[in-house]
C-alpha cells in the first residue's frame with residue numbers, strides 16, 4: 001500500500017474541510033454553475049460556439065496575442081503547441097523539472113516524434129540564458145534540429161521574475177527558436193510579479209493558461225498565440241481527440257473565472273504566507289512558500305502519522321516525499337486554514 005492509498009483509507013472515515021493537495025481540487029461555486037447552465041452554445045468543431053469564441057478572444061486580448069484555442073486540459077494545450085511549433089526530428093529545449101518534460105507522459109516524443117532536451121534549473125527554478133545557449137544545436141546531421149524553448153511560470157509555486165524569464169526567452173529567440181510558455185498558473189505569476197498579463201505573455205510566441213487550477217473551473221485551458229500557429233494547433237487538437245462540440249458550457253466557467261477569480265488569487269498567496277509563517281515556528285523541517293504553494297520537509301518516518309493526524313482535522317496534504325506540498329486555493333477559507341494550523345500545532349508541539 002503506498003502513502004496515498006493509506007491516507008485515502010484513513011480519510012474515508014473523516015470529513016474533509018481543507019484539501020491542500022492541489023489547486024486542481026476546487027469545485028465550481030453556485031454562480032459559476034449558473035453561468036455554465038445559462039451558456040449559449042453551438043458546435044465548437046464548426047467554430048459555432050459563441051461562448052467558446054468569446055473565451056478564446058478574451059484571453060487572447062488579455063495576453064496581447066492574435067488568437068486563442070480552448071482545450072480540455074493543460075497537457076493537451078502544451079502538446080498542441082509543441083506539435084504546431086515542431087515536426088518529427090525536431091527538438092524542444094525544456095527545464096528538467098518542468099511539467100512538459102516530467103509530467104506529460106512524454107507526449108511530444110510519443111505522439112509527435114519530437115525530441116526533448118532537458119536543462120538544469122537554477123536555484124529559483126528558472127531556466128537561465130546561460131544554460132539555454134549551449135543546449136541549442138548547430139546544424140549537424142548527428143543532432144535533432146533545435147526548434148522550440150519551453151518555459152514555465154509559475155514553477156513549483158515560484159514566480160520567475162520578468163527579467164530572468166525574458167533573458168532566457170531571448171537566448172532562444174536570438175538563435176531562431178520559438179518560445180512556448182506553460183502558464184498553468186499564469187495569473188498566479190502575474191499577481192505575484194505585479195505586472196500586466198501581456199508583459200509576461202510577450203516573452204513567448206505561444207502561452208498556455210489553465211483555467212482549472214487557481215482559477216477554479218472544472219476543466220479547460222486556453223492556448224494563445226499567432227493566428228497561423230493557433231490554426232495549426234487547432235488541427236493538432238483534432239488529431240488528439242480534443243475537438244469538443246457544445247463546449248460553451250465549460251467555456252462559460254472560464255469566462256466567469258476571468259471576471260471573478262483572477263482578482264482573488266492574492267488571497268491564496270496571503271493564506272499561503274500565513275500558513276508558512278505558522279509552520280516556521282514548529283519543528284517541521286525546512287519551510288518554503290511562494291505564491292499559493294507551501295512546501296515543508298518533516299522527517300520521513302513522520303509522514304504517515306502526520307497524514308493520518310491531519311485527516312483527523314479534516315485536512316488533506318500532498319503525498320509527496322520527502323518534501324510535502326500544500327496548495328492554497330479558493331475552497332480554503334480562513335476557517336479551514338485555522339483547522340489546518342491547529343492540526344499542525346498539535347502534531348509538532
Ligand SMILES: Cc1ncc(COP(=O)(O)O)c(C=O)c1O
Pocket residue numbers: 072073074075076099100152182184185210212221
Ligand atoms: C505546470 C503545469 N503545466 C501543465 C499542467 C497540466 O494541466 P492538466 O492537468 O490540465 O493537463 C499542470 C497540471 O498540474 C501543471 O502543473
